[in-house]
Amino acid sequence: MRTRRGQGNIRRQVRTREDGSKHIFWEARPYVTDRTGMRKRLCIYGASCAEVQDKLVKLRSHQFDDFRVARLWLSDYLDTWLATIKSNRQHRTYELYEAAVRNHVKPNVGTVRLSELRRDHIRDLFERKMSSVGSRMKQVVYRILSSALTAAVEDDIIMKNPCLRKDKPRHTPGELTFLNKEQALSLVEAAKGEEHYALILLALTSGMRQGELFGLLWSAVHLDGGYLMVRAQLTKDQDGNPALTAPKASRARKVDLPAITIAALRSHQKLQEPKGPWVFADINGEPLSEDRFVRNHFHPLLKKAALPHIRFHDLRHAAATLLLAAGENVKVVAERLGHSSAKMTLDVYAHALPTLQKPATAKIDEIFSNRRLDGRLKDKQTL
Numbered sequence: 439m440r441t442r443r444g445q446g447n448i449r450r451q452v453r454t455r456e457d458g459s460k461h462i463f464w465e466a467r468p469y470v471t472d473r474t475g476m477r478k479r480l481c482i483y484g485a486s487c488a489e490v491q492d493k494l495v496k497l498r499s500h501q502f503d504d505f506r507v508a509r510l511w512l513s514d515y516l517d518t519w520l521a522t523i524k525s526n527r528q529h530r531t532y533e534l535y536e537a538a539v540r541n542h543v544k545p546n547v548g549t550v551r552l553s554e555l556r557r558d559h560i561r562d563l564f565e566r567k568m569s570s571v572g573s574r575m576k577q578v579v580y581r582i583l584s585s586a587l588t589a590a591v592e593d594d595i596i597m598k599n600p601c602l603r604k605d606k607p608r609h610t611p612g613e614l615t616f617l618n619k620e621q622a623l624s625l626v627e628a629a630k631g632e633e634h635y636a637l638i639l640l641a642l643t644s645g646m647r648q649g650e651l652f653g654l655l656w657s658a659v660h661l662d663g664g665y666l667m668v669r670a671q672l673t674k675d676q677d678g679n680p681a682l683t684a685p686k687a688s689r690a691r692k693v694d695l696p697a698i699t700i701a702a703l704r705s706h707q708k709l710q711e712p713k714g715p716w717v718f719a720d721i722n723g724e725p726l727s728e729d730r731f732v733r734n735h736f737h738p739l740l741k742k743a744a745l746p747h748i749r750f751h752d753l754r755h756a757a758a759t760l761l762l763a764a765g766e767n768v769k770v771v772a773e774r775l776g777h778s779s780a781k782m783t784l785d786v787y788a789h790a791l792p793t794l795q796k797p798a799t800a801k802i803d804e805i806f807s808n809r810r811l812d813g814r815l816k817d818k819q820t821l
Contacts, residue, residue: 448490464490468497482597496594512555513539513548515595519586528683529674538578542568552590557600564607576607614787615748616755619763628743634735636699636706637718637726641750643699645757645775648750649673652728653682654717661704665694668776672725680725687776758787 453461466482482497484490516539524532546567547559560583564576580601587599617625622642629638641651646668653672660666669690675681685691695703703717714723720730728750736750754775761771772783 448487448494450487466490466494468494470497493597496597510552510595511548512550512552513544515552515590516543516548516582516586519589522589523585524676529676529678529681532676534578535582538575538582542571542575542579543583552596555587555596555600557602557605560601561605564605573607573610577609580606614755614759615746615752616759617745617748617752619760621743621745622756622760624743625739625745628739632735632739634718634731636702637731638736638739638753639699639702640695641753642757642760643696644693645754645761645771646693647671647686647754647776648728650685650776652718652726652731655715656707656717657715659703659717661695661700661707664700665692667692672728685776687778691773691776693774755787758783762787 448464448466451463451465453463455461464484464487467479468482469477469479480497482490482493484493520532520536520539523535527535543563546563547555550559564580568576568579584599584601584603584606587596587601590596591599626639626642629635632638637651640646644651644666646654649671650668653670654666654668655670658667658669667690668685670682671685673681673683706717710719712719712723716723716725718726720726732750737747740747758771758775761774762768768783769780772780775783777783777786
């Protein structure tokens with residue numbers, strides 16, 4: 439099929455695959471000239487002649503756009519993309535994205551032209567340049583690049599997204615840090631009489647996320663009923679001020695409370711001054727600062743209890759592993775934690791609890807014990 443002068447002919451191509459099947463596609467090889475005067479030949483493919491023709495029209499429109507795309511750095515485009523999504527992301531998520539772009543993308547591939555970004559750049563970024571970075575951060579960077587480049591395709595800035603799903607980094611679970619039963623009891627004992635005893639106890643007995651604990655309102659706590667509702671988490675808005683948003687799973691959940699925690703919360707509510715809507719508040723009645731609490735109260739408490747240095751969030755891991763080690767049903771644990779499925783709970787915690795294999799082995803041994811097998815053999819011989 440003939441096209442405009444300089445756009446090249448659109449040709450039907452047939453390739454034979456290794457299995458003998460035929461792959462039919464359409465191809466055009468137009469010339470383009472960038473702003474520097476350099477003339478290049480491109481290869482454009484499509485499943486139909488019309489698809490290739492449409493791509494040629496888009497390509498031609500880009501050439502008349504003062505070659506803006508041809509000269510746009512990836513780092514500059516990501517700055518624009520971040521500004522675009524800022525109002526649609528939670529403050530912490532935006533901060534995570536901005537830091538990931540600043541620390542990992544810009545130093546490694548930021549100086550690549552957006553129009554020249556290829557799959558090889560993406561693979562080299564994850565396999566070589568970010569080889570020492572944790573798998574979670576690699577997944578964050580992949581998610582950023584995939585979303586940003588998809589937006590670039592949708593806005594007709596580039597023709598194809600080079601960030602392919604097959605190149606998505608896999609998450610390799612790291613070592614979880616959690617307290618065992620004796621350590622958890624030591625922490626609770628050390629916290630007795632302290633200002634934030636109820637907070638420590640609730641974290642260990644509920645498995646709530648850090649933001650859910652600090653964003654807890656008295657209106658969600660039903661002490662007479664022995665439960666609380668997790669409906670929100672404390673985050674920060676775009677100005678860095680405290681704000682309540684939906685919990686991570688975006689749905690409310692009920693968490694039943696043990697008697698010791700109910701008693702601690704009753705005492706905490708009675709002594710709390712000034713009275714206000716927040717369960718855990720500062721002297722001004724505002725939500726308790728997470729960073730300040732960890733620095734001024736939690737870390738000194740660990741030292742007092744002679745415990746290793748852990749994050750406050752690790753109390754959530756302790757709550758989960760203690761329940762699983764006690765034989766609690768994994769589905770029940772998943773519901774308390776707010777996980778979307780029991781599989782997610784097992785993926786996170788199963789490898790951290792090798793001792794769970796011992797009870798299972800004992801049960802199997804009981805089922806197939808020699809005594810029971812011998813008895814069955816004797817019964818058969820009698821018959």
